Amino acid sequence: xxxxxxxxxxxxxxxxxxxxxxxxxxxxxxxxxxxxxxxxxxxxxxxxxxxxxxxxxxxxxxxxxxxxxxxxxxxxxxxxxxxxxxxxxxxxxxxxxxxxxxxxxxxxxxxxxxxxxxxxxxxxxxxxxxxxxxxxxxxxxxxxxxxxxxxxxxxxxxxxxxxxxxxxxxxxxxxxxxxxxxxxxxxxxxxxxxxxxxxxxxxxxxxxxxxxxxxxxxxxxxxxxxxxxxxx
Amino acid sequence: xxxxxxxxxxxxxxxxxxxxxxxxxxxxxxxxxxxxxxxxxxxxxxxxxxxxxxxxxxxxxxxxxxxxxxxxxxxxxxxxxxxxxxxxxxxxxxxxxxxxxxxxxxxxxxxxxxxxxxxxxxxxxxxxxxxxxxxxxxxxxxxxxxxxxxxxxxxxxxxxxxxxxxxxxxxxxxxxxxxxxxxxxxxxxxxxxxxxxxxxxxxxxxxxxxxxxxxxxxxxxxxxxxxxxxxx
DNA sequence: TAGGTAAAGCTATAGCATATAGCTAACGCT
DNA sequence: AGCGTTAGCTATATGCTATAGCTTTACCTA
Numbered sequence: 418x419x420x421x422x423x424x425x426x427x428x429x430x431x432x433x434x435x436x437x438x439x440x441x442x443x444x445x446x447x448x449x450x451x452x453x454x455x456x457x458x459x460x461x462x463x464x465x466x467x468x469x470x471x472x473x474x475x476x477x478x479x480x481x482x483x484x485x486x487x488x489x490x491x492x493x494x495x496x497x498x499x500x501x502x503x504x505x506x507x508x509x510x511x512x513x514x515x516x517x518x519x520x521x522x523x524x525x526x527x528x529x530x531x532x533x534x535x536x537x538x539x540x541x542x543x544x545x546x547x548x549x550x551x552x553x554x555x556x557x558x559x560x561x562x563x564x565x566x567x568x569x570x571x572x573x574x575x576x577x578x579x580x581x582x583x584x585x586x587x588x589x590x591x592x593x594x595x596x597x598x599x600x601x602x603x604x605x606x607x608x609x610x611x612x613x614x615x616x617x618x619x620x621x622x623x624x625x626x627x628x629x630x631x632x633x634x635x636x637x638x639x640x641x642x643x644x645x646x647x648x649x
Numbered sequence: 650x651x652x653x654x655x656x657x658x659x660x661x662x663x664x665x666x667x668x669x670x671x672x673x674x675x676x677x678x679x680x681x682x683x684x685x686x687x688x689x690x691x692x693x694x695x696x697x698x699x700x701x702x703x704x705x706x707x708x709x710x711x712x713x714x715x716x717x718x719x720x721x722x723x724x725x726x727x728x729x730x731x732x733x734x735x736x737x738x739x740x741x742x743x744x745x746x747x748x749x750x751x752x753x754x755x756x757x758x759x760x761x762x763x764x765x766x767x768x769x770x771x772x773x774x775x776x777x778x779x780x781x782x783x784x785x786x787x788x789x790x791x792x793x794x795x796x797x798x799x800x801x802x803x804x805x806x807x808x809x810x811x812x813x814x815x816x817x818x819x820x821x822x823x824x825x826x827x828x829x830x831x832x833x834x835x836x837x838x839x840x841x842x843x844x845x846x847x848x849x850x851x852x853x854x855x856x857x858x859x860x861x862x863x864x865x866x867x868x869x870x871x872x873x874x875x876x877x878x879x880x881x
Numbered sequence: 882t883a884g885g886t887a888a889a890g891c892t893a894t895a896g897c898a899t900a901t902a903g904c905t906a907a908c909g910c911t
Numbered sequence: 912a913g914c915g916t917t918a919g920c921t922a923t924a925t926g927c928t929a930t931a932g933c934t935t936t937a938c939c940t941a
Contacts, residue, residue, distance in 0.1 A: 433908095433909070433910085434908080434909070434910085434916080434917070437908095437917095438917085438918090441918090456777075457777060459691060459774070459775065459777070460777065462897090462898065462899085463898080463899070463900090464897075464898060464899080472918090472919070472920090473919075473920065473921085474898085474899080474900090475899095475900080475901080475902095475919085475920080475921085476918070476919055476920075478899095478900070478901085479917075479918060479919080480918095482900095483899080483900080484898095484899065484900095539830075539834065540772050540774070540830075540834070541834065542691070542772070542774045543691065545688075545689060545691070545692065583845075584845075587831070587845050587846060587849065588849060588853075590831065591827040591828055591830075591831050591846060591849055591853075592824075592827055593827070594826075594827040594830040594831050594834075595823040595824055595825070595826040595827020595828070595830065596823055596827070597830075598771075598772075598823075598826040598827065598829075598830045599819070599822060599823050599826050602771065602772070602773065602826075613815075613816075613819045614819060614823060617819065617820060617823055620860075621820075621823075624856050624859065624860070627856065627859045628852075628856070665938070665939085666887085666888070666937080666938070666939085669888095669937095670888080670889090673889095694926090694927065694928085695927080695928070695929090696926075696927060696928080704889090704890070704891090705890075705891065705892085706927085706928080706929090707890085707891075707892085707928095707929080707930080707931095708889070708890055708891075710928095710929070710930085711888075711889055711890080712889095714929095715928080715929080716927095716928065716929095
């Protein structure tokens, strides 16, 4: 097993080499992200990374086993950064609808200011690359955070009880996915809050109260979701 | 200008050669689409196309000047097919909300059953490729179709007057974009109508009546979408 | 029907990518 | 101080896009 140079000889502590090595890996990841921003997610190449790092291409393989492994490391790093952006926005907010809204907005802002990573995370532009389970792990916590916010919103009476469901989660994630997809495709250089699409988001979120009304006073012609698939 | 072999020598009619040539181009496009389905949009390579066509790679260049030109041709063909799917669904429907809904659903169905082309159209997975203006042309007509449906819905009283606006157009396209993005990313093998996301779509569309209420009876805590700068 | 010509194929080659093999020098731990 | 691991290198295999230049095929015109 000649790969995996770590955890072999030295008994416990004394890894200065390992630290150096880790620093180099960090540097490679940073360069790779810069390359993706400049050349597109698919424009990433180990040769270009090596060039910028000041080494020959084969040397990169001392740190990462393949181009796909590099994508995977970037994916994981992106997941963590995204989760962190969302979490920090949510803990600073009132639990419930406010936390949900602030969290999703933070998600959108993060995506727009980290385009390359966001594309890697959400649009999978490199079909031959499938993220490892390990790299996917943070998304589990994102689900938890959002479910918790929905539950709190129901508890506080901001939303009806049906909002405490996976379905409501899919719905909110679909709304933000739509906004981001359109923003990326049509006005990729505008920051959050400008342009035609991202300003729609807070308004779309308000729709949650229409979809999950708190005590459901029926009204004619309204947006009653459950019944009636039809037009009228 | 040694390229562009057409329209040179022969005075008027007699182009059997040109027909043959066009057939080959069609064949190349069909093969390319198959390759994209199997290997992913980025997995398309001229060499693989040549292999399946039974010629050597350089011969492809007699028909298309570059890989990007192949992408562009596929893009254009996809645009046209997509537009056609949408249009035929809309002409078979009642003008207004029904046409809008059927058209958007047809769009979604087309995307899910033409994954490779849809990805090329909507997610731009090949960053170095920018579609030509010519290839983008059909999207103008798509906008027209949808604006017309919105206008009809307003005329018939299905939606409030603010729905006859670009803003409403962005909103509906954002909704379908969200559904498709989620469906593609999370359950790419399910057809329209199955899974967690595509069934949300008709329900989301019903929300239009909440966003653009026809005569707006105020209700407390509702999803009042403020005053909408949309023109009319 | 007999060219003449343009199209459609080919080989050869340049340039760049990922990836592997195997060598050497230096670093740093014991 | 010594020795093993590591980090770099060159050389090479393979596959890709793309160009140059040649040969053959096929078809339109006279």
